[in-house]
Amino acid sequence: MSRPHRPKTLILGGSRGIGAALVRKFAGDGGDVVFTYAGAHEAAATLAAETGARAIRVDSADRDALVAAVAAEGPIDILLVNAGTAVIGDPLGLEADAVDNMIDVNVRAPYFAAVEAGRTMPDNGRILIIGSTNGDRIPFAGAAAYAMTKSAMQGMVRGLARDFGPRGITVNSIQPGPVDTDMNPSNGPMADLMHSFMAIGRHAHADEIADYAAFLASPAAAMITGSMQTIDGGFGA
Numbered sequence: 001m002s003r004p005h006r007p008k009t010l011i012l013g014g015s016r017g018i019g020a021a022l023v024r025k026f027a028g029d030g031g032d033v034v035f036t037y038a039g040a041h042e043a044a045a046t047l048a049a050e051t052g053a054r055a056i057r058v059d060s061a062d063r064d065a066l067v068a069a070v071a072a073e074g075p076i077d078i079l080l081v082n083a084g085t086a087v088i089g090d091p092l093g094l095e096a097d098a099v100d101n102m103i104d105v106n107v108r109a110p111y112f113a114a115v116e117a118g119r120t121m122p123d124n125g126r127i128l129i130i131g132s133t134n135g136d137r138i139p140f141a142g143a144a145a146y147a148m149t150k151s152a153m154q155g156m157v158r159g160l161a162r163d164f165g166p167r168g169i170t171v172n173s174i175q176p177g178p179v180d181t182d183m184n185p186s187n188g189p190m191a192d193l194m195h196s197f198m199a200i201g202r203h204a205h206a207d208e209i210a211d212y213a214a215f216l217a218s219p220a221a222a223m224i225t226g227s228m229q230t231i232d233g234g235f236g237a
């Protein structure tokens, strides 16, 4: 499979955490990387200066703005959808608007971004969506809505793999377990409980997720599609 010298790579949600590790990895490997962010302007600007990637402010919850940005950046060789939020807590007390926003960012945005990218994506392109092991298993209370978004995304991955497969485009999800980020710090109040469910009882480092994403985006992974690639230290085992 041929691959452009500098594959055009769009990373949704690249300013912090796993997304920032993806920017560093794909830019470091020579990609032509553009990444979006919503609020963390300074972090995005610093990362852009460090890596040579280009940062653009696009709120994934704004469908029209997101689709316009994906179209403007096309054709895209590699789309990585990382932007996500986690609204956790007793479902009887959660704000409905916050849950709706999470559905917009975690489900609607990956779908519309992937479809838009697919319009012009060259043959053998890659679409990778960061899901969660919680799409398969949620062994504690307070995460029903978050888990719902990550499970919903699985159906989209399977379906789009069928839609785009004839062009050699692969569509997969990476499902991390706990990863040390602002969203889920390794010294946070839930850390010990999470580690108790795992075979390897620690948070992953964000670059462990980025390294695996780079493999899935490589020509070597041409036959992996429609799949959930779990990287969770045995959280779901």
Ligand SMILES: NC(=O)c1ccc[n+]([C@@H]2O[C@H](COP(=O)([O-])OP(=O)(O)OC[C@H]3O[C@@H](n4cnc5c(N)ncnc54)[C@H](OP(=O)(O)O)[C@@H]3O)[C@@H](O)[C@H]2O)c1
Binding pocket: 012, 013, 014, 015, 016, 017, 018, 019, 020, 036, 037, 038, 039, 040, 041, 043, 058, 059, 060, 061, 082, 083, 084, 085, 086, 105, 130, 131, 132, 133, 175, 176, 177, 178, 179, 180, 181, 182, 183, 184
């Ligand atoms: N950390 C974990 O343990 C874990 C485990 C499983 C799955 N995940 C998934 O991995 C992904 C990244 O998580 P993380 O832990 O790295 O989170 P994080 O530290 O909170 O970083 C989230 C990133 O997504 C961006 N983002 C959030 N909402 C956005 C929006 N509406 N529009 C554009 N960008 C947006 C943020 O940009 P701003 O900085 O501008 O806000 C930031 O760059 C999420 O999909 C999450 O569900 C995380």
